[in-house]
Amino acid sequence: NTDSGTSTSGTATVLKDTAKAFTINNFVGKVLTIANEVKYIIANDADEIFVGERFDTEPSATAYTVNPSAPEFFLANGTNFYKCDATTLTRLDNSTFAYAFDGVEQHIGRLFGWIDDRIHWSDLGVGEHYSRNSFLSVGEGIQRVKSLGDVLVIYTAYRTLALRGDSPEKFELITVLDLGTTAPKAVANYRGLYQLFLNEEFGVIILTKDKLRVERGEPVSVTEGYLNDD
Numbered sequence: 283n284t285d286s287g288t289s290t291s292g293t294a295t296v297l298k299d300t301a302k303a304f305t306i307n308n309f310v311g312k313v314l315t316i317a318n319e320v321k322y323i324i325a326n327d328a329d330e331i332f333v334g335e336r337f338d339t340e341p342s343a344t345a346y347t348v349n350p351s352a353p354e355f356f357l358a359n360g361t362n363f364y365k366c367d368a369t370t371l372t373r374l375d376n377s378t379f380a381y382a383f384d385g386v387e388q389h390i391g392r393l394f395g396w397i398d399d400r401i402h403w404s405d406l407g408v409g410e411h412y413s414r415n416s417f418l419s420v421g422e423g424i425q426r427v428k429s430l431g432d433v434l435v436i437y438t439a440y441r442t443l444a445l446r447g448d449s450p451e452k453f454e455l456i457t458v459l460d461l462g463t464t465a466p467k468a469v470a471n472y473r474g475l476y477q478l479f480l481n482e483e484f485g486v487i488i489l490t491k492d493k494l495r496v497e498r499g500e501p502v503s504v505t506e507g508y509l510n511d512d
Contacts, residue, residue: 284312285348292341297331299346304328309348313408316346319379322407323348334406335413338379356393356409358383363395365410379411385466389429390448396424401436403450418445418455426466430477433494437469437479438462442487444494458494461487 291298297314309326314333321333331348354367356374363375363383375382381402383395386409393409395402401424402417404410422438429435434445442459461481463469468480477489 283347283349284309287346289316289341289344289346292337292344294336294340295333297333297341297346298329299331300329302329304331311351311407312348313351314346314348316341317344318377320408320411321405322351324406335408335411338413351407354409356386358386358395360384374410377410379413381412384424385427387427387429387434389434390432394427394434396427396436399423399438401427401434401445416450418453420455425463426469426479428469428471428477430471430489430494431474431491433491435469435477435489435494437466439464442479442489446494458489459487 285304287299287302289297290300297316304326306327307325309323309331312323314321314323314331317339319338321335321337323331324334325332352367354365357364357366361382362373363380365372365374374380381395381397384397386393386395391406393404399419399422400417401420402412404412420436420438420443422440424436424438426437427434432448436443436445440460440462441457442462443455444458445453445455447453461484463479463481465480470478472478475490479487481487
C-alpha cells in the first residue's frame with residue numbers, strides 16, 4: 283500500500299479523509315481500493331482523492347488503500363474472465379463488477395469486453411471493473427472487437443461498426459460497412475494504418491482509419507494486388 287485510512291466523507295467521484303495530509307497529486311496514476319471497488323486516481327489534494335469514474339457506492343466511513351497500478355493482462359474465453367498480475371491469476375466474472383466475456387480488447391485506457399450483442403467498457407485505467415449500464419447493444423451477435431488508432435471497430439457477421447469518442451459521454455456508434463465477418467481470428471491490423479478482415483463473399487476487406495471516420499464508407503480494396511503493391 284502507498285497509503286491507507288478510513289474515509290470521513292465522499293461524493294460520486296471524490297473520497298475525503300480529513301485525518302490526512304497527502305502530498306498534492308502524489309497519487310496520480312495509482313489506484314484506490316474501497317469496498318471492493320478499484321478506481322483509477324486522476325488527482326489528489328491534501329485530504330481528498332479524485333477518481334476517474336463514479337463510485338457504485340459513495341464512500342463514507344469506509345476503509346481504503348492506495349496502491350500502485352500493477353502491470354497486468356486479461357483473458358476471456360466466453361466462459362471465464364481472468365486477470366493476471368504476473369504472480370496471481372484471478373477469476374473476475376464471479377464478481378459483481380465483471381462478466382464472462384467472449385473476448386476483450388484494450389482501447390483508450392479502458393478494457394472493452396463483448397458478450398452476444400453487447401459491448402461493455404471498463405472504468406478508466408481499471409480493466410476489472412465494469413460499472414452498471416456501461417454497455418451498448420449493436421443488435422447482432424458480435425464476432426470480434428479490435429482497436430485501430432482512436433476508433434474501436436466492432437464486427438458482426440453482417441456489419442462493421444465503429445465506436446468513436448474518448449469517453450462514455452462522447453461515444454458514438456455508427457455502421458461503416460454493410461459487410462461483416464464470421465472469421466473473428468482473421469481480423470488483423472497492418473502498420474497501425476489498416477485493418478483487414480475476411481468476408482465470405484468478397485474475401486479480404488481492407489479498412490483505413492479515414493474510412494472508419496465516415497459513415498457508410500467503402501473498403502479501400504479487396505484485391506490481392508493492393509496488398510502486394512503496398
